[in-house]
Amino acid sequence: MDLQSISYVIDTFFAIFSMTLIIFMVPGFAMLEAGLVRTKNVTAVLMVNTMIYAIASLAFLLIGYSIAFGDFGSDSMSKWAAFLFQMAFVGKAINIMSGGVSERAKVLPLALFTVIMGGFIYPVIVNWSWGSDMLAGTLLDLTMYDLAGSTVIHSTGGWALLAAILIIGARRGRYPKEGGVRVIPASNIPLVTLGAFLLWIGWFGFNGGSVGSIASKENADLVALTIMNTNTAGLSGAIIVGAFMYFRYKKLDITMVLNGALGGLVAITAGPDLYDIYTPILIGSIGGALVVFGVSFFDKLKLDDPVGALSVHLLNGIWGTLAVGIFASNGEDITFLGQLKGVIVVAIFAFVVSYLILFLINKIAPLRAHNDEEMQGLDVEECGLEAYPEFKRAF
Numbered sequence: 419m420d421l422q423s424i425s426y427v428i429d430t431f432f433a434i435f436s437m438t439l440i441i442f443m444v445p446g447f448a449m450l451e452a453g454l455v456r457t458k459n460v461t462a463v464l465m466v467n468t469m470i471y472a473i474a475s476l477a478f479l480l481i482g483y484s485i486a487f488g489d490f491g492s493d494s495m496s497k498w499a500a501f502l503f504q505m506a507f508v509g510k511a512i513n514i515m516s517g518g519v520s521e522r523a524k525v526l527p528l529a530l531f532t533v534i535m536g537g538f539i540y541p542v543i544v545n546w547s548w549g550s551d552m553l554a555g556t557l558l559d560l561t562m563y564d565l566a567g568s569t570v571i572h573s574t575g576g577w578a579l580l581a582a583i584l585i586i587g588a589r590r591g592r593y594p595k596e597g598g599v600r601v602i603p604a605s606n607i608p609l610v611t612l613g614a615f616l617l618w619i620g621w622f623g624f625n626g627g628s629v630g631s632i633a634s635k636e637n638a639d640l641v642a643l644t645i646m647n648t649n650t651a652g653l654s655g656a657i658i659v660g661a662f663m664y665f666r667y668k669k670l671d672i673t674m675v676l677n678g679a680l681g682g683l684v685a686i687t688a689g690p691d692l693y694d695i696y697t698p699i700l701i702g703s704i705g706g707a708l709v710v711f712g713v714s715f716f717d718k719l720k721l722d723d724p725v726g727a728l729s730v731h732l733l734n735g736i737w738g739t740l741a742v743g744i745f746a747s748n749g750e751d752i753t754f755l756g757q758l759k760g761v762i763v764v765a766i767f768a769f770v771v772s773y774l775i776l777f778l779i780n781k782i783a784p785l786r787a788h789n790d791e792e793m794q795g796l797d798v799e800e801c802g803l804e805a806y807p808e809f810k811r812a813f
Contacts, residue, residue, distance in 0.1 A: 425494070426633075428632060429499075429633045430499045432627065432632045432641075433496075433502065434499050434502060434503075435623070435627075436506075436623035436626060437503045439620050439623025439624070439627070440503075440506035440510075440623045441620075442620040444471045444513075445613070445616055447510075447513040447613065447617065448463070448467035448613065450609070450616075450676075451517045451520055451725055452805070453606040453607060453609030453610035454517075454520075454604045454610055454725050455605060456521065456602065456605050456795070457606075457805060457806045458794070458798070458804070459795055459796045460605065460806065461797040462525060462795075464805070465525055466529075469528075470512045470516060474508045475508065477508075477532070478536050478537065479505065480537070481537035482508065482537045482538070483504065483541070485537075485541035486504070486544035486548070486549040486550070487504070487544075487548075487549045488549070488550045494630070503627060504544075506623075507571060508536050508541075511535065511574045511575035512536065513575070514575025514727050514731045515531075515535075515579040516528055517727050518579040518582070518583060518724065519586055519785075520724045520725065521724055522589050522787055522792050523785050523786060523787070524786070524800060525800050526783060527785045530779055534775050543570055543574055543764055544570060546560045546763070547562065547569075547570050547760070548564075560756075560764075561759070562757045562759065562760025563688065563689060563692070563742050563756075563757070564687075564760065565687065565690065565692075566624050566690075568684060568687040568688035568734070568737075568738035569688065569736070569738075569739040570764070572738075573732055573739070573761065574735075574764060576728055576731040577732065577764075577772060578769075579727055579731075579732070580732065581769055582785070584773070585776050585780055585785060586780075586786045588721075588722030589724070590792050593720045593722070607672060611672065617680060618680075621652070621683050621687075622645045624648075625644050625648045625686070625687055626641050629644055640691055643690075643695075645690075647690040647691075647697075647698040648683060648687070648690045650686075650702065651685060651686035651702030652702060654699045654702035655678040655679045655683070655705045655706035655709070656676070656679035656682070656706065658678060658703040659677070659709060663675070677709050677713075677729070678709050679706070680730045681708060681729065681730045681733075681734045682706050682734075683705075684731055684738055685708075685734040685741065686701055686738060687738055688742045692742065693745060697745050701737075701738065701741050705737060708729065708734055708737055709730055712730075712733045736765075739757050739760060740761065743756065743758065787800075
């Protein structure tokens with residue numbers, strides 16, 4: 419076997435292994451969301467996450483991949499491995515959106531939006547950034563650097579979530595008429611912790627696999643640096659949130675600390691291959707701080723987000739993409755203005771198109787459960803199966 423064939427086999431295995439790590443993020447999102455919602459809505463959350471993986475993946479296979487990249491093909495690895503790696507990403511943008519409308523959104527309308535997101539919205543954004551680039555040579559041509567999708571995936575999902583919340587509204591009783599915010603506690607902290615760490619592990623395939631090759635000494639070093647920087651940003655995000663919560667409230671809220679870690683991971687995703695080993699500490703720390711301030715900011719706007727996805731994914735998707743322009747600008751391919759332009763173009767497209775599609779879906783099949791269904795819990799109404807039937811459900 420010649421060296422070229424060996425390289426082909428190694429990179430094929432690397433893509434499949436990275437894809438497998440990314441798929442661990444499916445139960446990661448499911449467990450995180452299942453732990454953060456009330457027990458009466460857990461089965462519905464698990465159902466939504468399962469359907470997102472199945473529907474988005476198939477929509478990407480049949481429609482989305484061709485829009486994003488053109489024909490199936492790769493010279494450096496099996497074309498099927500290249501497809502599987504890209505397919506693993508597609509559901510994540512929708513997971514971000516679905517988690518933020520938990521406890522009041524119906525399963526079937528979300529499934530319908532998943533078809534459109536996986537088959538059209540997300541692939542178009544990929545086309546502009548990583549794919550065949552239909553905007554090349556135009557004023558809107560994106561020059562931003564976004565290795566694994568701080569903007570392409572995380573901000574896209576965040577903008578779709580913002581559109582959905584504006585249409586669907588807050589959970590019943592979340593913002594009382596007399597003012598303030600009613601705290602709705604998480605139902606299962608161990609599940610939240612498990613889900614967050616599954617996501618953290620999956621991120622190593624998410625970012626490391628996006629380097630594209632590991633079959634040379636140089637690429638192997640770059641993959642290792644990328645994964646190291648990814649982990650560092652998660653660590654610093656968790657630490658900064660833990661420190662803030664302790665000094666501000668004298669309490670260590672594990673859900674906030676975990677979201678701080680996830681915020682750091684989102685923030686580093688745009689350029690973990692570009693930094694030295696110290697810059698991710700700063701990027702991740704700022705990412706964690708954005709989570710803390712973002713949660714209270716969105717509550718002030720009465721944008722009800724049970725899992726904190728707007729703070730973790732939208733704000734840090736923007737921050738991570740701009741951070742590349744701040745810390746890795748080279749005056750040629752990467753500039754701050756190029757990064758900012760990419761953020762703005764994707765924001766306008768993702769939000770406007772998602773809002774229009776969700777608005778139309780809502781007219782055909784209402785996104786929100788009725789008040790009595792929401793009070794009863796979506797497990798019974800949507801799935802006919804309770805996750806914890808032996809427990810008395812809290813209304």
